[in-house]
Amino acid sequence: MTKTITDVICPFCGTLCDDIEVIVSDDGKKLLEVNNACVIGTEKFLHSQSSDRITRPRMHQEDGSWKEISYDEAVEYTAQMLAKARKPLLFGWSSTNCEAQSVGNEIAEMSRACCDNTAATCHGTSLIAIQDVGLPSCTLGEIKNRADRIIFWGCNPAHAHPRHMSRYSIFPRGFFTGKGQMSRKLIVVDPRVTDTAKMADMHLQVEQGKDYELLDALRVAFKGEWLPDVVAGIPGEKIREAADVMKSGRFGIIFFGMGVTQTLGKNHNIDAAIAVTKDLNEYTKFSIMPMRGHYNVTGSGEVFAWQFGFPYAVDLTRGFARYNPGDTSTIDLLTRGEIDAMLTIGSDPGAHFPISAVKPIAKMPSVCIDPHLTPTSGVSKLHVPVAFNGVETGGNCYRMDNVPIDCRKVVEPPEGMLTDEEFLIKVRDRLKQLKEAA
Structure with missing residues (x-):
């Protein structure tokens, strides 16, 4: 016997598709089939099995082997590590729920740690720009129902957010976009000819690192002022054509990704993109939205902001929250050798950080909390496997448009396995005992 669970949230990317159906065994212990999810989302569900x-x-161990220990021993090691460290670092948080993130922030405060999330290496620059000039945004539902001008800038949702276009941005028939794709114009700005670019009505193949110049050229084109013959590798006439397409819509949206946030200009690119959005609102209605990667990286920034007032790169070593990206962010701390203990959860810096930032992790007391075997778990002193978030445990998370959604538990975790939140609560309570006894 089997049972079907509907309206399940997919815990893969920031799109947080909420129409997934999973078929589980009658006793709720075996996940058998996943429907409606993309290939990557399906794999995330099935990998739990x-x-x-x-x-x-x-x-x-010293000889390079691994020794299995109990959860109680893992809690003791983690708490002792944080209690003894002069400047510990808690990093990740983007692939776990808001409840676990909140407990983690309590631990960070108790141990006077630095705490950071994966925005430090992706959309942290967006957050800096938003703090500078604000964000004229909207929800994905409004885009589905209203947007007839879609711009993908420096992102490739065909691969990174596979169902984004079919659920929200290009193909769905909305209330005011009843013809779906036929109701919309798609502009893609990317130096590469990506699969998303191949679908576009207009592909602006910008020179690598020249996004800022193109954004400023668009602002000039909106006003009909003089433009050079070529800007950022794109003919002036094509820029004017793109500007006219944007201005002629009823409702438009700029989606931007790491092709803008992590190339030359960084947060200044986003300042300019937001200025473009502001200018367009003199002619029509336009919004802008970052394409967030991990399923709850948005939620991590929200929880940091609730508890500390800052969205990432928070330094609590003086007993209060300080924030100075480039100084208090993870890679900078690691490469300067300031950290003497590290706890990683809900991310994989071992796979994505430069080697100069990964080597220190292998040399210091370190804990990796992750259901997967990853490069980070391989270099950490302790690997703590936990239940899969959004599959074997529920919890709150935030979609890329800052809409909070509750994930659902669909199958039981292996017997005796803890969730992120349960393990962190045990660490917090033990750390409190150690601090009181000191």
Whole structure:
């Protein structure tokens, strides 16, 4: 016997598709089939059923082997590590729920740690720009129902957010966009000919690192002022044509990704993109939205902001929150050798950080909380496997448009396995005991 669970949230990317159907065994212990999700989302659900999955904490031994330990021993190691460290770092948080993030922030405050999320290496520059000039945004539902001008700038949702276009931005028939794709004009700005660019009505193949120049050229074109023959590798006439297409719509949206946030200009690119959005509102209605990657990286920034007042790169070493990206952000702290203990959760810096930032992790007391075997779990002293968020445990998360959504538990985790939140609560309580005894 089986049962079907509908309206499940997919915990893969910031789109947080909420129409997933999963078929589970009658006892709720086995996940059998996933419907409606993209290939990557389906794999995330099914990977929880892997037969070679690690189900108990493991400690790295001197000879390079791993020794299985109990959760209580893992809690003790983690709490002792944080209690003894002069400047610990808690990093990640983007692939776990808001409840676990909140407990993690309590631990950070108790241990006077630095705490940071994956925005430090993707959309942190967007957050800096938003703090400078604000964000004229909207919800994905408004885009589905109203937007007839879609701009994808420096992102490739065909691969990174596979159902974004079919659910919200290009193909769906909305209330005021009843013909779906036929109701919309798609402009893609990307130096590469991506699969998203191949679908576009207009592809602006900008020179690498020249996004700022193109954004300023569009602002000039909106006003009909003089333009050079070529700007950022694109003919002036084509820029004017793109400007006219944007101005002629009833409702438009600029989606921007790491092709803008992590190239030359960084947060200044986003300042300019927001200025473009502001200028367009003199002619029509326009919004702008970052294409967030991890399913709850938006929620991590929200929880940091609730509890500390800053969205990432928070330094609590003086007993109060300080914020100075480039100084208090993770890679900078690691490469300067300031950190003497690290806890990683809901991310994989070992796979994505420069080697100069990964080597220190392998040399210091370190804990990786992750259901997967990852490069980070491989270099950490302790690997704590936990239940899959959004599959084996529920919890609150935030979609890329800042709409909070509750994930659903659909299947039981392996017997005796803790969730992120349960493990962190045990660490917090033990750390409190150690601090009181000191």
